[in-house]
Amino acid sequence: MSTVLITGATGRVGRHVVTGLLAAGVAVRALVRTPDRANLPADVELVVGDLYDPSAVRQASVGADAAFLLWPSFSADGAAKAAQWVRRQRAGVGSGAPGERRRPAAVSEGGAVVDPRAGHRGGRRTRAAGRAASATYWASLVDTPEPVTTTVTTLTGRPALTFADWSAEHADLFRVPSTQELADRYVAAFRAGRFDAALALTAPDLVRVAPLEGTELVGREAILDNARRLNAHLEYVGVELLGPFVRNDQFAVRFTFDERHLVTGARSTTTKLSLYTVSQGRITHEQVFYHSPPPG
Ligand SMILES: NC(=O)c1ccc[n+]([C@@H]2O[C@H](COP(=O)([O-])OP(=O)(O)OC[C@H]3O[C@@H](n4cnc5c(N)ncnc54)[C@H](OP(=O)(O)O)[C@@H]3O)[C@@H](O)[C@H]2O)c1
Structure with a gap:
């Protein structure tokens, strides 16, 4: 190692x-x-x-x-x-x-x-002097920006992005997505097997109503715990999605899970429709309708 x-x-x-x-x-x-x-x-x-x-x-x-x-x-x-x-x-x-x-x-x-050691080793006076020098340094950058090195070009073969380029490229990440955009990202994350990325699009206090399970769960952690408990005996082989079907602040997705029973090895499918409600760019509510419920 x-x-x-x-x-x-x-x-x-x-x-x-x-x-x-x-x-x-x-x-x-x-x-x-x-x-x-x-x-x-x-x-x-x-x-x-x-x-x-x-x-x-x-x-x-x-x-x-x-x-x-x-x-x-x-x-x-x-x-x-x-x-x-x-x-x-x-x-x-x-x-x-x-x-x-x-x-x-x-x-x-x-x-x-500024000698960076002054702040760590010096007394109060040197620390204050260090802070003043830092402020002067930051102020000087307005007129004299730090030089840009060629390191990125040398290592990657292409020039580094300017901050303006990077901002333009990533602007979407910083604005509240529409319901359609959020729904597309959610479905894409599931299709890529990125359940973590899908979960990141939900609000921490997400509410999940799943009548067949007889529960209304509040909070990602509680929802994940419940899913782990219910699926402890199942291994997911794959999932197919239909959707998203978007209307106003809601969207629906149909999931068909292909699963294998860990003890018996039997294959089965679970089909469910989830209706999601979106607020402030996050999924805040999921209502689940089972077509074929998970095997007991
Ligand atoms: N944070 C950012 O977003 C960012 C972005 C670009 C570039 N940078 C640059 O990356 C560097 C580190 O940034 P940071 O945000 O990680 O800094 P930081 O959180 O302030 O950490 C500084 C680290 O350096 C150690 N250190 C300081 N003086 C030392 C000394 N004399 N001997 C041994 N260790 C010493 C500190 O250890 P102790 O625990 O002993 O204090 C600490 O682990 C800086 O040059 C910064 O300008 C940072």
């Missing part, structure tokens, strides 16, 4: 990197300053040290197969040195420094404004 060293593992970005690597079966080692507050998964190996301390970085890198060097400062100053310290112990280095995503074995320099 390969081992990846991560710096900044306790931060917003680093935690996602840790989760992703663990899920991929990679051994994770994290360089942390305060292990007591790290709150990382138990199987993460913690190495205590500061990113600005060469011996700590070198020690953390020993035996690592790769490093995700996430640079915690606005400025890339110092990142090149740290990358070198890591590189001496091993070959591949990626960087999370601004504008330097996943650049192997290289970190470019950015405009230095």
Whole structure:
């Protein structure tokens, strides 16, 4: 199993990197300053040290197969040195420094404004000075935007999207979808076997009325629990959908489930029609009508 060293593992970005690597079966080692507050998964190996301390970085890198060097400062100053310290112990280095995503074995320099260590090691005066310098830096970006690197083009062979392009491409994700759009997405998610994506289109307090089951359930969790209980003895082989049939704030979908009984191996189908009600771009209510109910 390969081992990846991560710096900044306790931060917003680093935690996602840790989760992703663990899920991929990679051994994770994290360089942390305060292990007591790290709150990382138990199987993460913690190495205590500061990113600005060469011996700590070198020690953390020993035996690592790769490093995700996430640079915690606005400025890339110092990142090149740290990358070198890591590189001496091993070959591949990626960087999370601004504008330097996943650049192997290289970190470019950015405009230095504040020593990031001041906020962590200094007293009140240095922290205040650090904040003022940060504000000055942000203000300066109005007239002098940060330079755009060519890293994305180098790595992917195509230029990075501008924020304007990205916004235009993703605008739909940020507006409330119509009933038709939501219904289409819901059905497409089911057809792709993405039940998680379908569920994400429902309101957390979704109400499900399924008369044959004799229940009115409130909340996704309660609905999922009930489904797990009812279907514990069944394995779904496939599902066919007809629809969606949309009218105003409601849509209907017919589902035909092909299922196999886990004990007897018998195949059966369950057909149901669900009538969904939509509010504020989420499914808030599902009423179920069974044609052939699930086998008991
Ligand atoms: N968040 C975003 O959406 C985003 C987007 C683009 C780029 N970035 C860039 O990505 C980098 C990380 O962002 P983030 O949001 O994850 O930051 P964050 O939540 O503030 O986390 C910073 C991490 O760096 C660690 N750290 C800070 N100084 C250190 C030092 N001297 N030695 C060792 N570890 C140190 C912190 O560890 P402690 O637990 O010890 O404090 C923490 O794990 C920054 O360069 C940021 O500009 C972030």
